[in-house]
Amino acid sequence: MNKGKRGTILIENVVFIILNLLFLSVLVLFLVNQGSGAIVLEQTYAKQIAMLVDSAQPLMLIKIDMAKGKKLAEKNGIDFNNVVSIDGNIVTVKLSEGKGYTYAFFNDVDVSAYADKNDKGDYTGLYILTINKKEEVTANE
Amino acid sequence: MNKRHKNQRFLICDFFPKNQRGTDKILSIYWFVILTLIAGGVFAMVYVFYGAPYDVRGIESEILAERIADCISSEGIIDSEFFVDGTFNTKISETFNAKCNFNFNVEEGYGDANEAQYFYEVEFYTPENIANSVFSFYYGNSNWKGDCFIKKENDKEYTNLAKCTEKRFYALSEEGNQYLIKILSVIGKSEKNVRQ
Numbered sequence: 259m260n261k262g263k264r265g266t267i268l269i270e271n272v273v274f275i276i277l278n279l280l281f282l283s284v285l286v287l288f289l290v291n292q293g294s295g296a297i298v299l300e301q302t303y304a305k306q307i308a309m310l311v312d313s314a315q316p317l318m319l320i321k322i323d324m325a326k327g328k329k330l331a332e333k334n335g336i337d338f339n340n341v342v343s344i345d346g347n348i349v350t351v352k353l354s355e356g357k358g359y360t361y362a363f364f365n366d367v368d369v370s371a372y373a374d375k376n377d378k379g380d381y382t383g384l385y386i387l388t389i390n391k392k393e394e395v396t397a398n399e
Numbered sequence: 400m401n402k403r404h405k406n407q408r409f410l411i412c413d414f415f416p417k418n419q420r421g422t423d424k425i426l427s428i429y430w431f432v433i434l435t436l437i438a439g440g441v442f443a444m445v446y447v448f449y450g451a452p453y454d455v456r457g458i459e460s461e462i463l464a465e466r467i468a469d470c471i472s473s474e475g476i477i478d479s480e481f482f483v484d485g486t487f488n489t490k491i492s493e494t495f496n497a498k499c500n501f502n503f504n505v506e507e508g509y510g511d512a513n514e515a516q517y518f519y520e521v522e523f524y525t526p527e528n529i530a531n532s533v534f535s536f537y538y539g540n541s542n543w544k545g546d547c548f549i550k551k552e553n554d555k556e557y558t559n560l561a562k563c564t565e566k567r568f569y570a571l572s573e574e575g576n577q578y579l580i581k582i583l584s585v586i587g588k589s590e591k592n593v594r595q
Contacts, residue, residue, distance in 0.1 A: 274427055277431070278434075281434050281438065285438060288442065288445065289445060292449045295449070298449055301452060305453055305455045308455075309455060309458055309459065309462065312462045312463075312466070313462045313466075346504065347504055348504075348505075348506045360506040360508070361506065362504065362506045364463065364501050364502055364503055365500060365502070366500040366502035367500060391500075
């Protein structure tokens with residue numbers, strides 16, 4: 259082996275490696291962004307909540323992990339407490355400026371949704387759904 | 400050839416090389432063409448995958464069938480509201496949705512706002528004759544029912560059809576008569592569950 263010979267860094271090899279890394283980074287970023295985009299997450303959460311409410315019984319309390327949604331809502335300037343809204347039997351999830359995504363459930367119950375907070379008053383990333391009979395709410399009112 | 404000269408040669412694009420180093424450059428160009436093709440393929444696949452809505456109609460129809468079954472019988476005994484003077488109560492279909500807490504209103508976004516997106520049918524059979532029902536009732540858009548009986552050899556061609564769930568179970572009336580109960584639940588909602 260010729261240990262005395264000086265090593266040289268070929269610029270073309272460096273450029274080639276950098277371009278390859280750049281290409282892979284763009285590809286990975288694209289995949290990550292697509293999977294956690296507002297449109298995809300809004301639809302996922304809305305349908306998930308609708309299915310949970312459909313199969314729920316009155317007096318149930320359901321906790322949903324929406325940490326990804328919280329992160330995205332904060333990034334888009336949306337208060338996490340306003341992400342999920344339920345009007346009658348229609349659930350709307352809004353993670354960005356726009357209409358959000360709506361989906362209907364057929365279980366005719368009274369559902370209220372609110373974001374969970376810790377002792378310090380910060381959002382935990384959980385959403386809580388409380389299921390009640392409609393008649394009971396009317397009687398209380 | 401000094402290092403500076405080498406670097407200058409790399410930056411000048413020569414598509415007709417006359418030596419071994421040029422061949423390497425051409426290989427790099429091919430490499431990037433292949434990478435671009437791969438990237439195009441990945442982008443296309445991701446677009447197709449995430450662009451299509453999640454189809455939850457199968458789960459929804461299963462939940463609906465379960466809810467109907469829970470509403471008809473509890474612990475294997477058919478609800479007394481299904482019978483009047485020892486025979487089936489024909490008016491049960493009018494009160495069934497309220498009794499089971501069903502609300503079949505849907506949000507905007509479906510083609511015809513007045514078109515119901517749900518259908519269910521309940522049939523009662525005696526064990527002696529499971530070909531003809533002794534009592535049945537249904538609710539919703541009966542046009543969806545036909546979709547359940549289409550033989551789906553290739554699911555991809557039939558994604559726009561409604562999703563169906565059939566559930567069967569035995570239950571007893573309060574008098575102790577045995578019945579086979581068949582429930583068919585169907586969910587339309589293709590606009591929000593299938594790429595149009």
